[in-house]
Amino acid sequence: xxxxxxxxxxxxxxxxxxxxxxxxxxxxxxxxxxxxxxxxxxxxxxxxxxxxxxxxxxxxxxxxxxxxxxxxxxxxxxxxxxxxxxxxxxxxxxxxxxxxxxxxxxxxxxxxxxxxxxxxxxx
Amino acid sequence: xxxxxxxxxxxxxxxxxxxxxxxxxxxxxxxxxxxxxxxxxxxxxxxxxxxxxxxxxxxxxxxxxxxxxxxxxxxxxxxxxxxxxxxxxxxxxxxxxxxxxxxxxxxxxxxxxxxxxxxxxxxxxxxxxxxxxxxxxxxxxxxxxxxxxxxxxxxxxxxxxxxxxxxxxxxxxxxxxxxxxxxxxx
Numbered sequence: 001x002x003x004x005x006x007x008x009x010x011x012x013x014x015x016x017x018x019x020x021x022x023x024x025x026x027x028x029x030x031x032x033x034x035x036x037x038x039x040x041x042x043x044x045x046x047x048x049x050x051x052x053x054x055x056x057x058x059x060x061x062x063x064x065x066x067x068x069x070x071x072x073x074x075x076x077x078x079x080x081x082x083x084x085x086x087x088x089x090x091x092x093x094x095x096x097x098x099x100x101x102x103x104x105x106x107x108x109x110x111x112x113x114x115x116x117x118x119x120x121x122x123x
Numbered sequence: 124x125x126x127x128x129x130x131x132x133x134x135x136x137x138x139x140x141x142x143x144x145x146x147x148x149x150x151x152x153x154x155x156x157x158x159x160x161x162x163x164x165x166x167x168x169x170x171x172x173x174x175x176x177x178x179x180x181x182x183x184x185x186x187x188x189x190x191x192x193x194x195x196x197x198x199x200x201x202x203x204x205x206x207x208x209x210x211x212x213x214x215x216x217x218x219x220x221x222x223x224x225x226x227x228x229x230x231x232x233x234x235x236x237x238x239x240x241x242x243x244x245x246x247x248x249x250x251x252x253x254x255x256x257x258x259x260x261x262x263x264x265x266x267x268x269x270x271x272x273x274x275x276x277x278x279x280x281x282x283x284x285x286x287x288x289x290x291x292x293x294x295x296x297x298x299x300x301x302x303x304x305x306x307x308x309x
Binding site: 001002004006007008010011013014015033034035036038039043044046047050051053054059064065066 | 129132133136195245248252280284285295298301302305
């Protein structure tokens with residue numbers, strides 16, 4: 001049975017780590033989670049990002065956040081990747097499988113996946 | 124929406140937009156009925172906005188002029204023969220007791236009842252996106268003569284985690300998921 005004591009252990013484990021991490025995340029993944037995004041399937045996409053970032057140990061470099069509607073509801077689920085000074089990359093109609101691939105190739109490997117971006121969708 | 128849990132996620136985000144620091148989600152189920160309540164201590168709605176909020180052309184969003192969160196929940200409830208109720212007190216009127224509560228009633232045995240779905244993911248998604256807010260989640264089930272309650276209160280968690288560990292740390296989110304799964308499985 002899960003108990004609150006386990007949280008105390010998590011805290012102990014984390015205490016040293018937290019100090020190192022502050023202000024270090026350079027990449028932000030923003031998943032559209034307004035009504036339009038949620039209805040189009042954004043929740044499992046968000047969860048896929050959160051889980052994969054944790055699994056690949058990218059937590060120090062990448063933060064996953066939820067954002068509102070950016071006015072292109074027909075392309076939801078929409079995911080934007082902001083990386084330092086680079087131009088933002090906008091992925092459209094993202095599925096959980098695509099999310100895992102984006103973590104692997106783009107966030108970890110440094111290469112955006114052109115065919116999933118809004119540029120490719122609008123051709 | 125394919126699952127009510129997605130409506131819940133959508134409506135709870137309104138509470139966060141309204142600057143709530145406590146969001147209480149309660150599901151009360153019997154064999155034939157479901158009552159859902161989402162209650163917050165945010166800045167509330169003006170009587171004018173409250174009166175118009177069922178209308179999809181009433182919204183706080185700025186990217187377009189249609190807001191569908193409450194109308195979609197209303198539709199999901201009404202298509203089972205149920206409905207929704209909204210009460211709200213504005214912060215400017217009563218800063219101590221302000222907030223909004225939306226209650227939705229469903230007849231579960233109606234053909235058009237939308238399944239509750241993955242409500243655990245709704246809770247973890249809220250914690251992930253808005254870890255500075257506190258959440259109380261209660262799911263009461265009184266079905267087939269048996270009674271069960273699944274509950275989570277992030278204020279208890281915060282007492283232990285302190286300021287060092289945010290609610291959206293992956294290990295904390297995993298703990299929440301497993302804790303709720305265990306309670307449902309019991």
